[in-house]
Amino acid sequence: MSIEILTDTRPHAPDKYPTEKRPVRLSARNLQTEEIIRMHSHDWGQLTYTPRGMLQILANDSTWFVPPFRAIWIPPRIGHEVRIVEPSHLRVLYFHTEFSPFEGNDCLVLEVSPLLRELIASMEEVEAGSKREAHLAPVIMDELHAAKHLPIRLPMPRDKRLKSLCETLLTDPAASLTLEDYARQVGASSRTLTRLFEQELDMSFTAWRQQMRLAKATPLITSGLALSQVAAELGYASQSAFSAMFKKTFGESPSSFFRHK
Known part of the structure; x- marks a missing residue:
């Protein structure tokens, strides 16, 4: 039986929203097989990633199976649903619209480099609003710009x-x-x-x-x-x-x- 985790258009709380002063924010949680984050959208883009597990993403009349050490970019205001295929450590980076790493409305599956993995892990550890958090954001952007795109999309x-x-x-x-x-x-x-x-x-x-x-x-x-x-x-x-x-x-x-x- 599927379990609804999220039914509205917001992540968890306003203090998780990306802002111009804090343009990259991290949301982290562990989910079990068959859990679902129901179709929703928001005003910022997001990079959805799992270092462990398997995700199925539905968006733009397409489906993607996203394995570990890959990630999917979902642009702002694009409706999307996240299905947990295997127990997953879900790590989502939210990006303010003025700090978006990609243009257009297409979802992209990306190779996650070793450095990007460590940057995402570091975002879990830094103090909210600290100088270190501010320093990590542009390095994350640079790694995303250099990331290899993967043809995993299955149009429906x-x-x-x-x-x-x-x-x-x-x-x-x-x-x-x-x-x-x-x-x-x-x-x-x-x-x-x-x-x-x-x-x-x-x-x-x-x-x-x-x-x-x-x-x-x-x-x-x-x-x-x-x-x-x-x-x-x-x-x-x-x-x-x-x-x-x-x-x-x-x-x-x-x-x-x-x-x-």
Whole structure:
């Protein structure tokens, strides 16, 4: 059963809001599996990060699985929901709008460097409003500007027929059914579904399924499942086929990607 943690648009208390004098603030808490921070938004941007656990973020008609030592940037006034996939040490940096590290309304998944990890940890320890807190903020900004962006986003459709198809695929990522098979299930022609994939998601059915499988790989690998089992769970013919596709997308092997650097 899911547990609602947050239902309004504020974090915990006004003293946690970022201001011009204190533009970067940290909120830290530990959450258990299946806990949910319900859909909400606020006037500042946030960097959502966990050094331990697994997060699923819903925002901008997309979903992201965010593993340890990665983080997601969520711009100001963007509605978002946080789902806890595994027990997580949730660490959220709030950024005043005048001190935003990124422009635009797109969410971004970022590599968290060793230095940025230590900076976030230091924000937990510093005295509120101290000179040290003020000195850490621009260094955090600099690390975010240099952070590598990761293609973990999985766009989700609004059309009911296409949404039904995509949710079916998410439930059974290893299924080898064709688009024609799914068309019969959702009551639309394969031509219509092909058009909807391009119009709503800007990719083909095959490309979306591949992206979905890679997104689903994240929680499976971090749970400790062997790569051979992950490949089978996701419908790949072999571990090497899965590893090759993973490396093509992320630029490194699964074992390297999920190694604590």
